[in-house]
Amino acid sequence: MMKKLVITILTFGFGWALLAFQPNVPAVRAATVISTSQLTKAPYHAVSGYLYQSAALKKRLHNADHYPLTVFYADRAATVRKTNGNKAVYYRVTNGNHRVHGWIWRGYLVRIINVQKQRAAINRLVSSIDRLSSPSKNHVLSLLQSIGRHDVLADLIKDFNQLSDKISDNNDLQKIQTIIDTLKSDGQTLIAIFNNGVNKLYTGVIALHHFNELAFSLANGLLKLVAPL
Numbered sequence: 001m002m003k004k005l006v007i008t009i010l011t012f013g014f015g016w017a018l019l020a021f022q023p024n025v026p027a028v029r030a031a032t033v034i035s036t037s038q039l040t041k042a043p044y045h046a047v048s049g050y051l052y053q054s055a056a057l058k059k060r061l062h063n064a065d066h067y068p069l070t071v072f073y074a075d076r077a078a079t080v081r082k083t084n085g086n087k088a089v090y091y092r093v094t095n096g097n098h099r100v101h102g103w104i105w106r107g108y109l110v111r112i113i114n115v116q117k118q119r120a121a122i123n124r125l126v127s128s129i130d131r132l133s134s135p136s137k138n139h140v141l142s143l144l145q146s147i148g149r150h151d152v153l154a155d156l157i158k159d160f161n162q163l164s165d166k167i168s169d170n171n172d173l174q175k176i177q178t179i180i181d182t183l184k185s186d187g188q189t190l191i192a193i194f195n196n197g198v199n200k201l202y203t204g205v206i207a208l209h210h211f212n213e214l215a216f217s218l219a220n221g222l223l224k225l226v227a228p229l
Helices: 002-021 115-130 134-146 153-164 170-196 198-202 216-225
Strands: 032-046 050-052 060-063 072-081 087-095 101-105 109-113 206-208
Touching: 032 087, 032 170, 060 101, 109 170, 115 134, 115 170, 115 216, 134 153, 134 170, 134 216, 153 170, 153 216, 170 216
Parallel strands: none
Antiparallel strands: 032 072, 032 109, 050 060, 050 101, 072 087, 087 101, 109 206
16 A cells, blocks of 8 residues: 555656646747738739738648649738748738638749730720820820839829829820729739730730839830830
8 A cells, every 4th residue: 555655646746747847838929010001902822831810920820732723812911020030021812712811921922914914904004105195195204214113003103193183185184094093903913024024925824923012114114115206
């Protein structure tokens, strides 16, 4: 009986010792969200990485490798400072039935471009500019030439809105509005196309990475396509 009691005491003592010396598991540190912005809803494929519950990147929800053919739609972006100090941009994505969703690094996303749609958008921009009256077209060309390397799509759209206030010709105003509407609906995609080379529009389906809002390549590309005065 005494022997059993000693064994029991030793067992409990060993268990408490394990608990006492068990190292603390550190909590997952959250990334710091620096800024967020709304995106024009667009379809992507995720080629790698994880989808996180929030832009704080604390909890993984899904492994993108399990969804190679799933179409995700991005609607929001967040610039975060990760725990290693590096900045990164994450997109909030969801699939068509909203069952798979989360935040994923945008470098793991590939957008498949509808080539015919984007060709039509470029043709619409170019033809709208070319059919302007000479004074209005001259204003548009000057506007495009003024776009610098750090100007974003919102700046370009704002400039066209301001230009429309200076134009009295109704036909020209309609064409300027067509340009503004096209930039709003397709501007980000067109920026990526001009960044990657507009000649790729004639190779079939395009997969594009690393979208941004910098408008210089789009403005410069349009200047090369429109007919000179």
